[in-house]
Structures are given as C-alpha cells and as structure tokens.
Amino acid sequence: MSDGKGCEKIMHEVFVPLYIKNTCDSQCKICNLRKSNKKIKRIEGSSEKVKEQLNVLYKKEMINEVCFLTGEYYNKITRERNIIDVIQYIKIAFEIGFQKVFINIGSLTDSEIQLFASELSNKDNIVLSLFQETYDKKVYKNFFASNVDKNPKANFQQRLTTPERWIASGFSSVDIGILLGLHKDIREDIIALVEHANMLHKQGAEVYISLPRIRGTHIPDSNITDGQFIKIVKEIGIRCSWAKIILTTRENLQMLKILKPYVQVISPGSSDVLPYTNKGKIENSIHTSQFVVNPLRDRPSEVLKALEIEQE
Numbered sequence: 001m002s003d004g005k006g007c008e009k010i011m012h013e014v015f016v017p018l019y020i021k022n023t024c025d026s027q028c029k030i031c032n033l034r035k036s037n038k039k040i041k042r043i044e045g046s047s048e049k050v051k052e053q054l055n056v057l058y059k060k061e062m063i064n065e066v067c068f069l070t071g072e073y074y075n076k077i078t079r080e081r082n083i084i085d086v087i088q089y090i091k092i093a094f095e096i097g098f099q100k101v102f103i104n105i106g107s108l109t110d111s112e113i114q115l116f117a118s119e120l121s122n123k124d125n126i127v128l129s130l131f132q133e134t135y136d137k138k139v140y141k142n143f144f145a146s147n148v149d150k151n152p153k154a155n156f157q158q159r160l161t162t163p164e165r166w167i168a169s170g171f172s173s174v175d176i177g178i179l180l181g182l183h184k185d186i187r188e189d190i191i192a193l194v195e196h197a198n199m200l201h202k203q204g205a206e207v208y209i210s211l212p213r214i215r216g217t218h219i220p221d222s223n224i225t226d227g228q229f230i231k232i233v234k235e236i237g238i239r240c241s242w243a244k245i246i247l248t249t250r251e252n253l254q255m256l257k258i259l260k261p262y263v264q265v266i267s268p269g270s271s272d273v274l275p276y277t278n279k280g281k282i283e284n285s286i287h288t289s290q291f292v293v294n295p296l297r298d299r300p301s302e303v304l305k306a307l308e309i310e311q312e
Contacts, residue, residue: 272289
C-alpha cells in the first residue's frame, strides 16, 4: 500500500476539545459520562467559566479552533437549553478571535438544526462533529440501547442522517467517524465509514474523519493495536484523499509523531470538563472526564511544540 499523503508536506489544522459540561441522559456502555454512573462529579460550566477557558486557549495556548462538547439529552426543554448555550458559546468564541468552531453535542432534529442556522451567520466556519460510532445496527443497539424515549443516543437513524441534514441546511462542514474497537469486524465499519464520507463529499461537504480508539473500558476484544491503528489511518487517508483526517486527544505524543505525515488535523487537550488553566499540566480525572488517557496531560501548546506544528 502506498504511503499516499505521507510523501507530501502537510500544513496541519489544530483544534482543542472543550467539554463545557459532563451531564448526559444517554446510557452508553463505553462512556464514563453515562447517566447511570454515580461515581462521576457532574459539572455544568457557566458563561463566565467557558469564556475564561476560551481566553486561556486563545491567548495563552495560541489556539484558534475549538470544539465544544456536551452530553446528549432526551427532554425537549433540556435539549433546547443546551443548544442555546452552545450557540452563545460559539458567538463568544468568534468574538474572542477563534477562526473555526466544532460542536459535538449529539444527533439533531430538523428543528434543532434550523435553530443553529437561524442564529449563526458564519456557517462555513462551524463544523458538526458527530461520530456514528458503528454502522452495524445490532452492535449499536448493544452499546447504546434502543429505547429512544429515555436514551437519546439510541436513535440510530436520526444520528446517521444528522450530518446530511446539517449540510442541506446551509452549513458546509461535518466531522464523522467510528469508534475503533467497538465492532469486532473492523473492515465492515471502515467500508461503511468510507461510503458515508463519499456520500457527504458528493453532497458538497467539507468532510473531516475522526478515528478514536476506545479508552478506559474493559470491553472484551476492544483493543486496537498501534500497528492496526496506523494501517487504518493510512488506508482511510488514501481512500478518502479529499477528507481531513483527525488525530484525536486519545492518542499519545508518540503516536501523533508517527502519524503526523498522514493526517491533516491534530486535536491535543483533555476530555475533562473545563480543564484548561494558565499554567501547569492539564487534568484528566476519572471523576469528571469522559475517558482517561493520563491523569495529567501536556498543554496543547506543548504538544504542538513537540510536533513542530504551526497552525494554518
């Protein structure tokens, strides 16, 4: 297999995840934020706290793209309140100077997408980040349940069609992906992911592809080795040469260095809620994070310096 993009000099895009709350109504077996997890300390960020975090990332870490993350909710009022919060934070981010904002808040109905569309003018700079996790309905049901009335993520079809409906509503960019290690048949999910990406590309979308590996669980046979992971990233990069491949915050610095020539986007940071400070390492606590890679993590600027990456 050819190395494809590995032979070219790549200018890397960089965004940092910012969990603005860690509450959630879903019951995903592989997620530390699942509603039934009584051990986690639930936090909802205020406007002041989120703005403080954004200023640290923009002014201290010199980051100009951010991804807002929240849980997913089934109550209509709670869902709308969450969307209104996220819209407010998107506007604040652009006012501070961020060039692009990703949002990862779960699947959306048509009316919810229209709420974003009606409130936001800079649609080309907002990316919907929504991973199908697995394209196998049986595997999906096993990990994310089937009761859509009580578990919002259980709605497989609504999740699958959200990126397409997002683009049809006037937005230009989507970030899709699979959770590697969830489906025992990796090939089946890779084929489906490529098909989904191609469909969105033909629709005119700028397509990002994320390939996170399962972290912090004890699911049998969930381990994707480094060797497997490297091959998967290279393959997706060749089969979807027009897409932007993202290396997520789940990967350590060594893996980032290995795959740097084959990806277009690096996402350093933490899966903890409101974790960024003006100095010192960043927390990644099992008591508040979605998943844990390390109890303390390098600052985004430190990661980028080690990778010798300058943002576009």
